[in-house]
Amino acid sequence: xxxxxxSPTHLIKxxxxxxxxxxxxxxxxxxxxxxxxxxxQGPQFIFQYYEEEERQRGNFPDRFSGHQFPNYSSExxxxxxxxxxxxxxxxxxxxxxxxxxxxxxTRLTVT
Amino acid sequence: xxxxxxxxxxxxxxxxxxxINCTYQTSGFYGLSWYQQHDGGAPTFLSYNGLDGLEETGRxxxxxxxxxxxxxxxxxxxxxxxxxxxxxxxxVGAGNNRxxxxxxxxxxAVNP
Numbered sequence: 401x402x403x404x405x406x407s408p409t410h411l412i413k414x415x416x417x418x419x420x421x422x423x424x425x426x427x428x429x430x431x432x433x434x435x436x437x438x439x440x441q442g443p444q445f446i447f448q449y450y451e452e453e454e455r456q457r458g459n460f461p462d463r464f465s466g467h468q469f470p471n472y473s474s475e476x477x478x479x480x481x482x483x484x485x486x487x488x489x490x491x492x493x494x495x496x497x498x499x500x501x502x503x504x505x506t507r508l509t510v511t
Numbered sequence: 512x513x514x515x516x517x518x519x520x521x522x523x524x525x526x527x528x529x530x531i532n533c534t535y536q537t538s539g540f541y542g543l544s545w546y547q548q549h550d551g552g553a554p555t556f557l558s559y560n561g562l563d564g565l566e567e568t569g570r571x572x573x574x575x576x577x578x579x580x581x582x583x584x585x586x587x588x589x590x591x592x593x594x595x596x597x598x599x600x601x602x603v604g605a606g607n608n609r610x611x612x613x614x615x616x617x618x619x620a621v622n623p
Contacts, residue, residue, distance in 0.1 A: 433610070442598050442613035443554065456610045490553060499544070500611065502553040 404503035421476040425493030432474040435490040513537040515614035533599035541602040
């Protein structure tokens with residue numbers, strides 16, 4: 401049984417560019433949450449998707465958007481990248497609101 | 512606002528016992544979770560307390576006092592592999608609007 405997978409593992413982008421990160425949830429899970437984790441910090445909640453809709457959103461600008469597909473996989477899009485967007489982006493899946501299982505993350509570097 | 516406080520660093524020796532405290536100020540509290548994260552890795556779930564009291568899972572135990580807005584993670588018989596960051600996280604919101612609010616993490620160093 402595959403756990404949560406994310407792609408790519410590492411990514412380098414330039415300021416102003418756009419990026420799309422992908423997440424496949426653990427089998428049987430229907431809810432996907434995205435987090436941003438800066439170096440030395442705890443994860444910061446970006447948003448959560450359930451039934452292909454954004455259900456909850458953290459304190460992130462509209463440059464951060466997402467999508468959930470019928471197979472429960474999800475994408476995180478970030479437009480107009482800033483240097484401060486450099487971080488580890490974590491995807492977590494759960495069945496409804498039960499415990500979250502995290503993927504390995506995507507390390508984004510913005511230069 | 513919503514906030515969690517936990518010590519930034521803790522150091523202990525192999526075989527010892529260490530307690531990592533977490534105090535919180537949140538609205539709509541539904542429970543306290545603990546996660547472990549090794550350098551470069553993803554957070555992994557350790558334990559969850561929805562009600563007051565102690566939950567034990569092997570060498571790890573977690574405690575919650577909702578009246579004191581306080582919880583702790585207790586690690587016994589420490590091993591070198593326990594060196595990692597430990598995060599407390601509070602579940603807030605109801606139904607499909609639940610989310611986790613995270614502390615900044617406690618870096619645990621286990622020395623020989």
